[in-house]
Each structure stands twice: as structure tokens, then as C-alpha cells.
Amino acid sequence: MRAAVLGAGSWGTAFAKVLADAGTDVTVWARREEVAASIRDRRVNPDYFPQTRLPDRITATAHAGEAITGAEVVVLAVPSQTLRGNLAEWVRHLEPDASLVSLMKGIELSTTKRMSEVIVETSGVAAERVVVVTGPNLAPEIMLEQPAATVVACTDLDRAKAVQKAVTAPYLRPYTNTDVIGCELGGAVKNVIALAYGVATAMGLGDNTKATLITRGLAETLRLGVALGADPLTFAGLAGLGDLVATCSSPFSRNRTFGEHLGRGETLEEAQTSTRQTAEGVKSCLGIRDLARKHGVDMPITEQVERICHEGVAPKVAMLALMNRELQHEVR
Template structure:
């Protein structure tokens, strides 16, 4: 097939590498001419994947029209902050594609839209074409051919399975899921929790604290997801708990590394500068807090992180306040419906 990946960061490059290894005619759209030349001539992308050797058949292009022309599948893989511009420019070109997918874990902070909503808002792409790629998948391991499993979520089964077939190979296993909303929310919100776990590590806290943040963070993710129409089962799967684990524990996780630096005493700006690449969780904190207010749900970890990142609260103070919250049930919604009547009798 003819397949185009828009965005030559680490994840876009890794996906293009997988597709190229699978025998597809793969084009990688890049913004910078020098990066384009590097990929085409040296078959490397040193800034984002310094140890990777890319397939010689992979073609990079800075011309969006040329890159998308004749593509049967187009995959957006740019930072969430760049998505509005890239979607605006690319959408008129992709309306005849069989599948238009995105692999972006974040929100449009200006509108609060999920990435699929942003793509659909152009009116150039329909739900039947749309798919989401998510799951526990660090690009550094994917491009090295290490075993990885991801999820493709789509409104139409045929769309999910077409993309599944295009991506799947012996080291890259792909499952399908009809829950687009849940897959997008899980993939985006776990970055917030990884920031928090990183901060806990930077503060010198142990495994108990990090396990608590991951578990209670998953509860917050699922609480918002269910309110927005997602299935709770999605949060128990690869795009939820699977991605949460890898992002909160891996040396490759930008969100964990940024959080650890902040917990160690760095400012937000210093931490982002030290990481050197986009840390999606920072922008996602703003979006999550706004969504929690809109849907009238509690997200205490997200709120605490917001205060640390944007109001100057010390991480240690935020942890004290989280630990001092009013006592409660572990599974609030279930407890209200099931446990309270039993205990009352």
C-alpha cells in the first residue's frame, strides 16, 4: 500500500519504519529540509532516535502535497500543539484516503477537543475513515524491533482491521477496539500521571507512593472517561493500564523524566529544556483540569499537578495535601451503587 506518516519525531519515524519493514511504500513528511536530507541520504534521524538505522526504502519529503498524493492511509504523528495547523493543511488532501489515523496523545488545549474531534471538525474526513493508534509503545524500542503491542481504535471494524493488517508484523502486534473516545483519553491522560510519578521519584519517595499514584491516577482517568462516554474496560487494557505502566516506569518516558526533574527542584522551564523534546503531559494537565470542571468530576491528582506546574506550589506541599484529603472509598462509583446499600443494612 501507499502510506504516509505526517511528522518525523520519534514516534512518527518509528511507525514509518514499521510500515516500511512491512513492505509498504512509505513516505514520511518532515518540516525541516536538513532532516529530510538526513533521512533520505543517511537513513538516520539522530535528533529523535540517535541509535536507529532507518530502512533505505523510507522516503522523506517536505512537500505535503507530494507526500500525501496517492496515499491510501495517512497517519498524523505530530505534537498536539501542531495538530490544528497540520490538520488544516492536510485535511483537503486526505479526504479520498481509505484510512486517516492519528497517533497523537494529547488534546487541543484551545478547544479541549480530542484529536479525532479536531480531524472530524474539518468536514473533510468522515468517521468511517478515522482510526487512532495508541498503547504502550516507546519509539526507541519499536524502531529496534523489540516486541511491542498497540491498539487501533476505530468507529468502523473494517477501518480498524485495514490499519491492523498494515501495521502488524512479528515484533509489532496490533489489537482493535471500537472505543475511540476511551482509547484517546487513556493515551492522553496517562501522561499526567507519569509526570506525578516522576515528581514522586524526584522527591525521593519509594515504590509505595509511585504505585499509589499510578493506581489512583488510573481511577481518575477512568472516571473522566466514563463521564465522556468511554468504556471502563478500555482503561483496563493496553491503551489504559498498559500505557500507564510503561510511561510511568520507563527510562524513555519524557513525562516521567520531566516530572523527576521538577521533583528534584528544577523549574518547569528548566525541566522541559533538559528533556529537549515535547512533553505532552504538561499541556494535557491544563486540558484535563478544564474537562474535570466541565463534567463536574473530581481529579485531585490532576489538580495537584496543575498547581505545581502553573501556580508555583511546591511538589512536597501538593503531596501533603493529596495525602490529607478526606477519607473515601477506593472505587467511589461502585461503592455508591453496591457497597453502601449492603453496609447500611
Template sequence: MTIGVLGAGSWGTTVAALAAAKNDTLLWARRPDVAEAINRQHVNPSYISEFPLPESLVASSDIHEVAGNCEVLIIGVPSHGFRDILEIAAGSIPESVPILSLTKGIETGTLMRMTEVVADVLPDHPADHIGVLSGPNLAKEIMAGQPAATVIALPDLSLAEEVQTRFMTPTFRVYTNPDVVGCEIAGACKNVMAIASGMVSGLGFGDNTRAALITRALAELVRLGIAVGGNPLTFGGLAGVGDLVATCYSSQSRNYTVGHGLGEGKALDDIIAEMNMVAEGVKSTAGVLALADKARVEMPIAVEVGRVLYEGADPKSSMMALMGRTAKSEGHGIF
């Protein structure tokens, strides 16, 4: 089987490296020099450059070459460029190939999840062949060979199981889940919550504070997920609480890093300028808030993150505002 991956960022490159362990794998890199370095030096000079890549991994800057010659297509580009890249590749994508999104975000304006964007751009593609790969997956740890697990969510269980076997390695365990909606909502929301967790840490608050924040963040994920059709059990799994914990506690997380800098008093523009990668939560917070408003779901943590990001609110005041909210049942809005 040939796996095609669109996007040679840190996670796209990592997934391509995983796939290359058991499959012929093609990786699309936007820049020709990056593709050449991967093919000749077997390293991505722009991302995770400290890790060698499989010699069997073939990179190309021709998106049609990659999209048109695969039996499974993986898309790992930022949410703000997802539609544009897919539209360019659309004419080359074979009919009925499984398409998996790695992107954890909400499209600005349309409020579509990435699988909805795929269905919108490729209206004739089988709906049960469109899904996601999502979980607590920090690229550097996986490239270092540390044990990790993820979820492949596809409505077609037999297809999910077929793709599952293509990514299983001795250090990377893959589970299946039919709940694409829940996995995507969890992935988009956890980036927002990781910014909040980073702020709490940057402000100097301790483990009690962060544990409370992450637990209440999970409640917000569940509320929104149920409202838009997700299975509540998904949020107790790898794509839910697993991804939330990893992202909210790790300095490797881009969104946590943004939040930590904000908590320390740095300007958002300065934090972003120091990073070589996209922090999805910075853009997708607006989409998550709009989606929550549309679904009439309370997401107070996300609201405060939005105030800090877009209105210049003081991080400490925003975090403390959460403590002054009206008393509620722990299961408010859920059960």
C-alpha cells in the same frame, strides 16, 4: 498500500519505520535537511539517530506530496500544532482514507480530542474512518526490536482489521478496539499522571508510593473516560493501564522526565530547555483539568500536577496533599 506519516519526531519516525516493513511508506519532515538525511543516510539526525531506518522509507518536506499520495494517513505532531498542520494538508488528503492520530493530548481552548479536531477540519471525512494508534509504545525499545503491542481504534471494525495487518510484525503486535474516545482520553490523561509519577520518584519516595499513585491515577482516567463516553473496559487494556504503566515507570518517558526533574527541585523552564522533545503533559494538563471540570469529574492527582506546573506549587506539598483528602470508597465516582 501506501502509508503516509506526518511528523518526523521520535514516535512518528518509529511508526513510519514499522510501516515500511510491509508497505510503501512516506514520511513528512518539516525540515528539508532531515528529509534529505533520511533518504540518503537512512537515519533521522534529530531523533532516535542511533537507529538505522529502512532504506525503503521515503521522506519529504513537502506535506502535500505525503498527504496526497497515501492510502492510510498517520498524524504524529504535537497537539498544539495538530490543527495547523492538518489545515495545511487538508486539501491534499484523499477522500475516505483512514486517518489515525498518534497524538496524546487535548487541544487547548476547544478541549477537543485529536480525532475531533480531524472531524472539525475535515467535516466531510467519514467519521468511522478517523481513529487512533495508541498503547505502551516507547520509541527506542520498538526501534531496538523489542516485543511490544498497541491498539488501533477505529469505529469501522473491518477497516481497523485491514489497517491492523499493515502494522503487524514479528515484534510488534496490534489489537483493534472500536472505542476511540476511551483510547484518546487514556492517552491524554496518562501524560499528566506520568508527570506525577516522575515527581514521586524525584522526591525519593519508593515503590509503595508510586504503586498507589499509579493505581489511583487509573481511577481518574476511568472516571473521566466514562463521563465523556468511553468504554470502561478500554482502560484495563493496552491503551489504558498498559500505556499508563509504561509511561509512569520509564525514564524514557518525556513526561516522567519532566516530573522527576520537578521532584528534584529543578525549574520547569530549565527541564524543558534540556529536552529535545515535546512533553505533551505540560500543555495538556490544563486541557484535561478543564475537561474534567466540564464533566464534573474529580481528578485530584491531575489538580496537583496543574498546581505544580502552572502555579509553582511545591511538588512534595502537592503530593502529600493527596494523602490528606477526605476518606472515600475505592470505587468512588466509578461504581
């Protein structure tokens, strides 16, 4: 089997290593030629993992068509808000029955569509060809080959099983799921909750607060998922609770780290300068908020994260707004 990984960021690089270690030949597309050359000639990604040698099965190019042509599995690992524009340029190179694998965890701002919906709409492929990989998969730990699990979701179970086999490495155990909606929402909303968790951490708040944010954040995700037709059980699994806990608790989490900068009183622009990496939750909180309002779903933590990020509301003010909400039954 041959695979293309479009995107040489941290997770794209780690996923390319997983594919290679599982026995697949991989071509990584890097936006910059110098990165592609380093991966191809020196076997390292200088921007993210300069100390880790990549497997010999991996090569790289700065030409997307070269990576895609002949690939049975095409992995999309670009920032969520750039997917539509990139894929429109790449679609002509796709093989007729290639599986399109989404590693992206976001909601498109202009449309409030999930990434799999954007892929189908932009490429014209059937939804059954789109596979979502999600779960507690922090790239630095994957690169260290620490044991982890993930979810391979597709409405076509046979295709999910084929991709599952292609990403089964000694240190990564994939599970299949047919609930694409639930798996994608779990991956998108957890980034927003992790921002809140980071804010709370920087404010010096304790474990009671953090446990509350994780639990009530999961409740928000579940409410939105059910409204969109997801299976509630998905949110108790790796794509829901598992990914949420990892992204909130890990210092490797971009979203948690970004939230910590906001919690220390930095503006959005200052936090972006400090972190120098994409925190998907910063943009996705707008799309998720709009999606929730469209479906009449109450998501108070998401609302307050959006206010902190995009309206300049102080974290203490946002926390008070959450604590002063009208009292209600827990499971409603």
C-alpha cells in the same frame, strides 16, 4: 499500500519503520529539509535515531503535499497543540477515502477536544475514517524491535482491521478496538500521571507511593472516561493500564523524565530547557483539568500536577494536598 507519516519525531519515525517492516511504502514528512534529506539519502533520522538504519521502503520530504498525495493511510504524528493548524493546510491533499491515523496523545487546550474530534472538525472527514493508535509503545524500544503490542481503535471495525494489518510487524502485535473515546483518554491522561510519577521518583519516594499514583491515576482516567461514554473495560487493557505502566516506569518516557526535573525543584522553564523535548502532559493537564471540571469529574492527581506545572506549587505541598483530602470509599 502507500502511507504518509506527517512528523519526523521519535514516535513518527518508529511508526514509519513499523509500516515499512509490515510491507508498506512510506513517505515521512519532516519539517526541516535537512532531516528529510538525511532520511531520504542516508536512511537515518539524525535528531532521534542517528545509529539506526531505516528500511528501504521509507523515503522523506519537507513538502507535506508530496507525502500525502496518493497515500491510503495518512499518519498524524505532530504535537497535539499544533494539529489543528497543520491539518488545515494539509487537508486539500487527502485522498477521498484515506484513513487518518492519529498517534497523538493529548487534549486541545482551547476546546478540550480529543485529537480525533479535532481531526474530524478540521478536515471535515467522517469520524469513521479516523483511526487512533495507542498503547505501551515507547519509540526507542520499537526501534530496537523489542516485542510489543498496540491498540488500533476506530468506530469502523473494518477500517480498524485494515490498519491493523498494515501495522502488523514481527515485533509489533496490534489489537483492534471500537472504543475511540476510551483509547484516546487513556493515552492523554497517562502522560499527566507519569509527570506525577516522575516527581515522586525525584523526591525519593518509594514503590508504595508509585503504585498508589498508578492505581489512583487509572481511577481518575476511568471516571473521566465513563463520564464521556467510554467502555470501562478499555482502561484495563493496553490503551489504559498498559500505556500508563510503561509511561510511568520507563526512563525513555518524556513525561516521567520531565516530572523528575520538576521533582528536583526546577521551574517549568528550567525543566523545558533541560529536557529539550515535548512532554505532552505539561500542556494536556490544563485541558484534561478543564474537561473534568466541565463534566463534574474529580481528578485530584491531575489538579496537583497542573498546580506544580503552571502555578509554581512546590511538589511537597502538592503531595500533602493529595494526602490530606477527605477520606472516601475506594471505588467512588
